[in-house]
Amino acid sequence: MTAVQLSPEKIFKEVTNFNTKLVEGIKNLRGLGDLPSGVTEKEAVYSEDKLTLYHYKNPTGKEPANKTPLLIAYALVNRPYMTDLQENRSMIRGLLETGQDVYLIDWGYPDRSDRFVTMDDYINGYIDRCVDVLCERSGGGKVNLLGICQGGAFSLCYAALHPDKVRNLVTMVTPVDFQTEDNMLAHWIRNIDVDLLVDSMGNIPGDLMNWTFLNLKPYRLIAQKYIDMVDILDNPQQVHNFMYMEKWIFDSPDQAGEAYRQFVKEFYQQNGLIKGTVMLGGERVDLGDIKCPVLNVYAQDDHLVPPSASKPLKDYVGTKDYTELSFRGGHIGIYVSSSAQREVPPSIGKWLNKRG
Amino acid sequence: MANTSSAQQNGDWFSSQKQYWDNWFEQQRNFFGAAAGPQQGPQAQWAELLQTWQKALSGGQEADKMADVRQFQQYFTRAGEAYLGMLQQFYQGTGQAKPLNEMVQEWIESLKKAFAGQMDFSGMPGFPGMVAAGKDPFAALDPLNFFAGMPGIGYTREKQEQLNHLYQMWEAYQAKTRDYAASMAKVGLEAAQKFQDYVVHPPEGAAPLTSLKEVYAKWVDICEDIYARYAMTEEYTRLYGEVVNALMAFKKQQNKITDEVLDQFNMPTRAEADSLHKRLHALQREVAELKAALKPAAKKKPVVKKGKKK
Numbered sequence A: 001m002t003a004v005q006l007s008p009e010k011i012f013k014e015v016t017n018f019n020t021k022l023v024e025g026i027k028n029l030r031g032l033g034d035l036p037s038g039v040t041e042k043e044a045v046y047s048e049d050k051l052t053l054y055h056y057k058n059p060t061g062k063e064p065a066n067k068t069p070l071l072i073a074y075a076l077v078n079r080p081y082m083t084d085l086q087e088n089r090s091m092i093r094g095l096l097e098t099g100q101d102v103y104l105i106d107w108g109y110p111d112r113s114d115r116f117v118t119m120d121d122y123i124n125g126y127i128d129r130c131v132d133v134l135c136e137r138s139g140g141g142k143v144n145l146l147g148i149c150q151g152g153a154f155s156l157c158y159a160a161l162h163p164d165k166v167r168n169l170v171t172m173v174t175p176v177d178f179q180t181e182d183n184m185l186a187h188w189i190r191n192i193d194v195d196l197l198v199d200s201m202g203n204i205p206g207d208l209m210n211w212t213f214l215n216l217k218p219y220r221l222i223a224q225k226y227i228d229m230v231d232i233l234d235n236p237q238q239v240h241n242f243m244y245m246e247k248w249i250f251d252s253p254d255q256a257g258e259a260y261r262q263f264v265k266e267f268y269q270q271n272g273l274i275k276g277t278v279m280l281g282g283e284r285v286d287l288g289d290i291k292c293p294v295l296n297v298y299a300q301d302d303h304l305v306p307p308s309a310s311k312p313l314k315d316y317v318g319t320k321d322y323t324e325l326s327f328r329g330g331h332i333g334i335y336v337s338s339s340a341q342r343e344v345p346p347s348i349g350k351w352l353n354k355r356g
Numbered sequence B: 001m002a003n004t005s006s007a008q009q010n011g012d013w014f015s016s017q018k019q020y021w022d023n024w025f026e027q028q029r030n031f032f033g034a035a036a037g038p039q040q041g042p043q044a045q046w047a048e049l050l051q052t053w054q055k056a057l058s059g060g061q062e063a064d065k066m067a068d069v070r071q072f073q074q075y076f077t078r079a080g081e082a083y084l085g086m087l088q089q090f091y092q093g094t095g096q097a098k099p100l101n102e103m104v105q106e107w108i109e110s111l112k113k114a115f116a117g118q119m120d121f122s123g124m125p126g127f128p129g130m131v132a133a134g135k136d137p138f139a140a141l142d143p144l145n146f147f148a149g150m151p152g153i154g155y156t157r158e159k160q161e162q163l164n165h166l167y168q169m170w171e172a173y174q175a176k177t178r179d180y181a182a183s184m185a186k187v188g189l190e191a192a193q194k195f196q197d198y199v200v201h202p203p204e205g206a207a208p209l210t211s212l213k214e215v216y217a218k219w220v221d222i223c224e225d226i227y228a229r230y231a232m233t234e235e236y237t238r239l240y241g242e243v244v245n246a247l248m249a250f251k252k253q254q255n256k257i258t259d260e261v262l263d264q265f266n267m268p269t270r271a272e273a274d275s276l277h278k279r280l281h282a283l284q285r286e287v288a289e290l291k292a293a294l295k296p297a298a299k300k301k302p303v304v305k306k307g308k309k310k
Helices: A008-030 A091-097 A119-138 A150-161 A184-189 A194-201 A206-214 A218-232 A236-249 A257-269 A338-355 B007-032 B042-057 B067-095 B100-116 B157-200 B212-231 B234-264 B270-309
Strands: A042-048 A051-056 A069-073 A084-086 A101-106 A143-148 A166-172 A294-299 A322-327
Touching: A008 A218, A008 A236, A008 B067, A008 B212, A042 A119, A051 A119, A069 A119, A069 A150, A084 A091, A084 A236, A091 A101, A091 A338, A101 A119, A119 A143, A119 A150, A119 A257, A119 B270, A143 A150, A150 A166, A150 A257, A166 A338, A184 A257, A184 B212, A184 B234, A194 A257, A194 B234, A206 A218, A218 A236, A218 B212, A294 A338, A322 A338, B067 B100, B067 B212, B100 B157, B157 B212, B157 B234, B212 B234, B234 B270
Parallel strands: A069 A101, A069 A143, A143 A166, A166 A294, A294 A322
Antiparallel strands: A042 A051, A051 A101
């Protein structure tokens, strides 16, 4: 008994079908047109260096029910429009619908003039000044902070160093323990001479980051994904959806060299966030100083930030109001899948509204 | 099944197959309007599709002239070719009335051969950031490899030493690359063996693979499984670190020499630009700190302004 059961007819049909779709597909690819970076109307309310702070408008025109502004801090890797990819795939819209007053930091594309921007600059500088802008606009003294992935780690640092300015903290797919057994990236980075890397490259190219991420699952992400793509090439809408994702995945800013050096060395190689050894602006980051309510959202099938890297947060924060939200999906699916739209923003909104 | 086909059926089969490919090539020629000769197989069409796609995405830029895009495209093309090659192999095998087991076995053997011969940084495109270095970074600097292994003498001694150093670093990187590629070839061979075992002795209750797509998907699953386990080992982590570190050491030395060449031409260097950025950044931080220090005073201002307005 062999595992392969094929007939000549089936093979013929399959090959014909594949080739036909391949040819048809080119027409659809050529007719794609421009792919926007984000779909919900927004206004730039502050900018500094490459950073722009956006305020989102509720498409329904409703005023936000929750008067505490919600600031989203995205990772430096990739672009934040992942949270607002398409009309029916937008975490931003989902949050607006729950009555949040949503702001988002767009870090922009660092170039060589940003080579010496440090983590201190990002957290005690850029994020803090954005928080001040929001406090001034809202007339309140605090914000709700939502950090995504690396932006979640930044948000944890910020909330620990500026507890007086954060009412509630939400972390999404955020690494906390950077040295869990199943964390492939953490394994790989162990023997990298990060000083040499940054000294040689200056900023770390976005392509290099992508190259690393693709290598986490090379056979699937570099080959099979595009073979599977042929299946949808004859469907313009599906091609459109595929390309939205493709554009986002490879729209990768370079990483400011010094911030990258510090993040990899102190967070990945030294696991400083949970060891309490990270120093920013001369102050030690102690997660125990986070006393505000915390919602930790993680994805069960996340291969970039495994749940085991996120869940230890509960053991280190100083708050008594700690909640976890587990989503059945991956690192990207938590923003774009249809089940994510149904589950994630409404749950976050409900959690925030309960706490003001 | 195929192995029971008669000679007559085989003749029909060959005829239909020829007709099919003829139609396919004609369709392609019409579509592309290009000189797609009949000698080109579906792999060539796959490459054509990808080129068209890349050009469309690059907004009319000539993507194929950009070195990094071209490198990735080549890899990407190879990835598709692996699947298309499989399709064609099975397709032709079926036409030749080969027993299915034989076709599967032939495919596995071709995979093994491919992995055994793989010596190119796991078949990945050039490491990002290496594009500027090119395949042979010494072609311009030292076309005769004169400096390799020679101690420097005379008043240009230091420069010779630096070039020598650069050459040694390139060789070290090449050696690490070979080690890495060899380890990845082992992963491929192990995957091919495991796939063969799966095909011949499928686990009890395993659903049969009833399409080439399923066969391919199973192959990818097995590759990923073996790779994921290997990529977490100390051996892989060490090799990965060594190849990246060797490349970065080369690149750092290359930057240094490039700066010296620029300096000789009275051009601004990277080191100078970095110094300027560093100073500017320090200044920006100082300004930000001063602004922050002035903030409490500034906060009082609106009260004064309010008073004035009233």
